[in-house]
Amino acid sequence: MTSLKLDKKFWCTYFPTTLDGNTDTWFKTLRLGTISYFAQLKYLFLTNFMQLRKYKGESHSIIGFKQKEGETVLEYFTRFINATLDVPGHDEGIIASAFTWGLLPGPLSQKFMGKKPLTWAELKERVEQYLRQEDGEVAK
Template sequence: MTSLTLDERFWCTYFPTTLDGNTDMWFKTLRPGSISNFAQLKYIFLTNFMQLHKYKVDSHSIIGCKQKEGEIVWEYFTRFINARLDVPRHDEGLIVGAFTWGLLPGPLLQKLMGKKPLTRDELKERVERYLR
């Protein structure tokens, strides 16, 4: 019996096609060129998602989601949406308020504080409009 061995390039190409949902969104936030081999990708993936099984996700994961220094708005928005997807029965006001509270000072924060969005859809629309 022969064993099929595939090189690292195959695994790096094939791996992203197996992802969906939060894992796919996480993968798309990785910076191009930040992973040098499949072993590193595997390690980063496992360390990122292993903790999800250790605790029950609640509204604190939304409230604790803040924009990091040097993080662009789109990256923060994507990370925030991923955190929100894991929280059952979330309140519209909580989501909008938590996103705004987590933003670093800047033009988007000023716009959202001026006329506060009332729903997730309105928040998403205003963030996308700002990014355009």
């Protein structure tokens, strides 16, 4: 690997050419002489573009997730799945337990009392099985 030893003045001149789109437009709005050092530029950049960063939650952020009064199991399960999409590298045990703890008292929560699902796959399978049974009873 070749490393070029160029002075900081060159890199400061070259840096703006690496920007495009919104970052280039934002950079061009900075008034000449307002940035004294790189840490200041970094701070301004981050505070300007931080809201564009997608929030990534943690497994613990869904522990208080609850089924709403009048919400069907399917609606709750769909809302729960959407909430877990922002939880990277989640702990499957915590996810399954959070869903179970958030269920309102009813047939599905009673089924989970005997044997709680331990993984995301087991939770999904058992909820889908319950929903199929529920649909079958409605069809009768």
